[in-house]
Each structure stands twice: as C-alpha cells, then as structure tokens.
Amino acid sequence: MEININRLMSDIEAYSQYGLGSNGGVTRPSFSEADYTVRDVFKTQLEEMGLEVTIDPIANIWGKLQGSRANNEAIIVGSHLDTVPNGGKFDGALGVLVAKEIVQTLIDHKVKLKHDLEIVSFTAEESNEFNYSTMGSRAFAGKFKEAELIDAVDSKGIKLSDAVKKAGGDISKIEKLPNKNIAAYLELHIEQGRKLEKEDLSIGIVDNIVGVYRDKVIVEGVANHSGTTIMEERQDALVAASEMVVSVQKHAKKVNSDAVATVGKLEVFPNATNVVPGRVEFMLEIRSANKIERELLIKDIQQSFKDISEAHNVKLSFINRLNHQECSFDKQLIEAMKDVAESLGHPYIVIPSMAGHDAMHMADITKAAMLFVKSANGISHNPKEFTDSEDIRKGANTLLQSLIKIDKELTLTEMHESSVDI
Incomplete structure (x- = not known):
C-alpha cells in the first residue's frame, strides 16, 4: 500500500495558489484573507472525505477518522497551512497535505486503524503580526492563558480575539480546550537545511528540536x-x-x-x-x-x-x-520510523531540527516524533523552496507505514500494561 504521489503533488500545487504572488512566492500568514480561504477549502475537503471536522478555541482545524475501538485514543498527524510572507509552498503545508493523503490512502484501501486517526492544521505556526508563533500548538498544549492573548493586536490594530473568531475559534474558551486522549503525534516537514542533501538522502528522522x-x-x-x-x-x-x-x-x-x-x-x-x-x-x-x-x-x-x-x-x-526549551522526541516512535525506513529500503540519518515546529509543543503532552524530507539547497521561507516529488513519496510512505506500525505497537503496549495491572 502506497500513497498516491500524483494526487498529493496536485494538492500541493492547488494549495500554493492561495496567497500566490507574481514571483512564485506564497504569502499566506495566519488570519490573512488567503489563510481564511485555504482554511475553508481544507475543512470542506476533510468533510468530503467523510471525516468528523471540528474547530477548537484557537482555530486549529481537526479532522477525525474513527478507529475500530470505542472511546479510543487518537494518533495525530499534521502541521500548519500558514506561511511567512513571500515563502514557499512546502513549508508546513506539505505536512498537512501528506497527513490528508495518508488518511485518503487508508480509506481507499479500506484499512481501519485501532486508534482514531486525526489530521490537524495548527493555527499560526509561523511568526506573525501578533508575535505569537506556534500559537495553535502552544495553546493546545495548555501554554497560554486567556489574559495573555485577549488584548493582543496587530500593527493595523486588529484584535487577535477578532481574528481567531473569524477563523471559527473563541479565545475566551482557550483555557477550556477540549481534552483529547492522545496516543502519539507525528509530523512530516521539509528539512530547511542541507544535511540530507549533503548525504544525498531523501529522509531524516528527527530526534530533537533546539x-x-x-x-x-x-x-x-x-x-x-x-x-x-x-x-x-x-x-x-x-x-x-x-x-x-x-x-x-x-x-x-x-x-x-x-x-x-x-x-x-x-x-x-x-x-x-x-x-x-x-x-x-x-x-x-x-x-x-x-x-x-x-x-x-x-x-x-x-x-x-x-x-x-x-x-x-x-x-x-x-x-x-x-x-x-529544547525537546527530545519519543524513542519508541523514533525506533518505529527507523525500522520502517529500513524495511522500505530508504537510507536515512538521525538529525536534530534547528527550526521550531508544532511537534515541540506536542512533545510536552504526548509521545511525538518528526520526519524530515530533503530541501533543495537548504532553501526555505523563500519562493525557491523546493522538494522533489520522489523525496516526498519516500517520506510520505515512510510516515504511512510508521503510522500503521505505531498503531499496532502502542495497542500491544497498552494490552500488556493492562494485563500486568490485573
């Protein structure tokens, strides 16, 4: 079972049109008109896939594919859809669209995981006019109080609370974010550096973030x-x-x-x-x-x-x-990714991330891990940002099979722990 790389690349190209500039750069900062539009497109597509779609108080977008067990823990896969001004079309969006493609592949092949599978597009991962980057994942991890955000304004005097409300959220409820029973969080992202390119490798397994x-x-x-x-x-x-x-x-x-x-x-x-x-x-x-x-x-x-x-x-x-603070990712998830990469015949290296990602906040509340795919010339936050479709295919399939393996292994671990308690 493999992802449909043509469908995925078509998605990447289609999403790049929201905020596309004349020089090929994408300007889609959170709470811009392009961001609001792409949010609506994403929500509609998740609904068309048959997922249960929700918007939380900080306007993170969630799409759930029910697992086979009742009252289930969720494995979450995602990233962000916002960009820096005049950025590239892969940073962030690739992780969200790979997550969507993985879910569609499982649906196409009638594969049902034991865990619920949730896609997430986090709000405002990139630096923004409100000066709160990784806003959505930080809020979800319980790192904000309402008082910190309620009066925040951008350079035009727009209140963050109004911007979030327009996106479907409600900052007044930020301290009452719905509790999710989370088993693990996985994120695929472009490397934004040249370590993989120098080694001529498609994928890297991330063990920590600075x-x-x-x-x-x-x-x-x-x-x-x-x-x-x-x-x-x-x-x-x-x-x-x-x-x-x-x-x-x-x-x-x-x-x-x-x-x-x-x-x-x-x-x-x-x-x-x-x-x-x-x-x-x-x-x-x-x-x-x-x-x-x-x-x-x-x-x-x-x-x-x-x-x-x-x-x-x-x-x-x-x-x-x-x-x-710097964070280390979960060793069990890292080992699962290593095993999958080796079984698929995809050479890899284990590398740190010099860039911050939503995964660093998710690592504070659950098992988390990241997978990098090669960035051409290490360029990112730039219209010249590029990742080859073959590298994307290898990364997406590694994440797909890692997800399936983790779904089984975490379930077995839970069963074993339950039997010991008895």
Whole structure:
C-alpha cells in the first residue's frame, strides 16, 4: 500500500495558489484573507472525505477518522497551512497535505486503524503580526492563558480575539480546550537545511528540536527634526538599534557551535525621511540545542544592548515572546520510523531540527516524533523552496507505514500494561 504521489503533488500545487504572488512566492500568514480561504477549502475537503471536522478555541482545524475501538485514543498527524510572507509552498503545508493523503490512502484501501486517526492544521505556526508563533500548538498544549492573548493586536490594530473568531475559534474558551486522549503525534516537514542533501538522502528522522528564545526589544530615543538637531544632541533610536543588530552577529559568531542569533524584523518610528528616529522595535531570536550555551548567549547579547543604550542615551526594554526549551522526541516512535525506513529500503540519518515546529509543543503532552524530507539547497521561507516529488513519496510512505506500525505497537503496549495491572 502506497500513497498516491500524483494526487498529493496536485494538492500541493492547488494549495500554493492561495496567497500566490507574481514571483512564485506564497504569502499566506495566519488570519490573512488567503489563510481564511485555504482554511475553508481544507475543512470542506476533510468533510468530503467523510471525516468528523471540528474547530477548537484557537482555530486549529481537526479532522477525525474513527478507529475500530470505542472511546479510543487518537494518533495525530499534521502541521500548519500558514506561511511567512513571500515563502514557499512546502513549508508546513506539505505536512498537512501528506497527513490528508495518508488518511485518503487508508480509506481507499479500506484499512481501519485501532486508534482514531486525526489530521490537524495548527493555527499560526509561523511568526506573525501578533508575535505569537506556534500559537495553535502552544495553546493546545495548555501554554497560554486567556489574559495573555485577549488584548493582543496587530500593527493595523486588529484584535487577535477578532481574528481567531473569524477563523471559527473563541479565545475566551482557550483555557477550556477540549481534552483529547492522545496516543502519539507525528509530523512530516521539509528539512530547511542541507544535511540530507549533503548525504544525498531523501529522509531524516528527527530526534530533537533546539531551544528557541525570542524577545521584543524596544529602543526609545527622541524624535526630532533632522535638519535642526545637531549630531551631538541627538538621541537616535535607530543608530543605537543598528549597533545592537551588529552586536547580535558579533556575539553569535563567538560561540563555537551551531547556536544562531538573528534580528529578522525591525520597525522604525516615525519612519520619516526628515525625522530623527525616536523609537525602534525589533525581534531578537536565539537558538541553541544547549540550554547553558543559549542562556549565556542571551545574557551576553542583552548586556551589550544595555551598554549601547547607555552610550546613546536611549531607553531600552525587553518583552519576552518565546522561551521554549529544547525537546527530545519519543524513542519508541523514533525506533518505529527507523525500522520502517529500513524495511522500505530508504537510507536515512538521525538529525536534530534547528527550526521550531508544532511537534515541540506536542512533545510536552504526548509521545511525538518528526520526519524530515530533503530541501533543495537548504532553501526555505523563500519562493525557491523546493522538494522533489520522489523525496516526498519516500517520506510520505515512510510516515504511512510508521503510522500503521505505531498503531499496532502502542495497542500491544497498552494490552500488556493492562494485563500486568490485573
């Protein structure tokens, strides 16, 4: 039994049309019109497949295929449908569409799992205007309080609660997310790096995800006339922020490891040609698989920011937006994927993920694992993002057979544990 690769590739192409730009990039951030449209398309297709479709309070989309046992645990497979601005058509969407294809393949072959099988498309996995990435999976894992989100607004003044409501959710109920009896969570994703390509391999089995830390940094100077304010009297927020950006790169390069630090978003106020910038806001992101290393890098960078702010006589403040610790995936699921890959004749390597994914939050509440497929040239978050159909076919079939194996093994484990209790 194999997935239908032609059907899957057709789905990938069809979904890429929602938010498609003139240069081939896909712009479908969460709560954009393109996102709302693709959500409706996805829900309709799940219903047409005969799945039980629900939307939870944070607007995650769920589609359930009933298993053979009553009051059953669920195995969940999914990812996200939102994209970064001018991104690619594979990041996130591939994992959701592979999950959909796997369910359709099981239906086509009249295969019924013992566990319920649920597809999920998580809300706002990517960074977004509300500055809460992996929003859907974090909420599902119980990591948000209503008070944290209820008053959040984007740059246009749109309230997050209104955006979620339009998508079918309700933030006022976020602390009452329905309890699901979960056996395991599986996610397929493009690698977004070159490790698989360098090894000429289609698939990688992910054993852990690095820790990710994000601060919103606010630099406040004094806005003033650019012609009448002499240089020595300026409190230029942008000059100070620019030195901070350079400092981030300087400190990250000192660390002799895979640790990375980035300033990828910066806003200048009032952003006028003839006004000395009075305020700058930017996002600082630091990633490392080593907690001690990551915390030292955070400390060093923040101290350099304080030194720079004092030198330029500007105010400095930090608002933490994310501090997710590194996570390790479930060994039983990893071994199942290894066995399947070997039985299918698909060579693989076991690799970490330098990017954050919904799976890292799901790993806090259930057994979880990830499978990577090769990314051409390691390019992602870019219109040139590409994964070959043959690599997708191997990855999707590995995930399909892993799902079937895990369904059996988890059931056997439960039966064994029950007999011991008796």
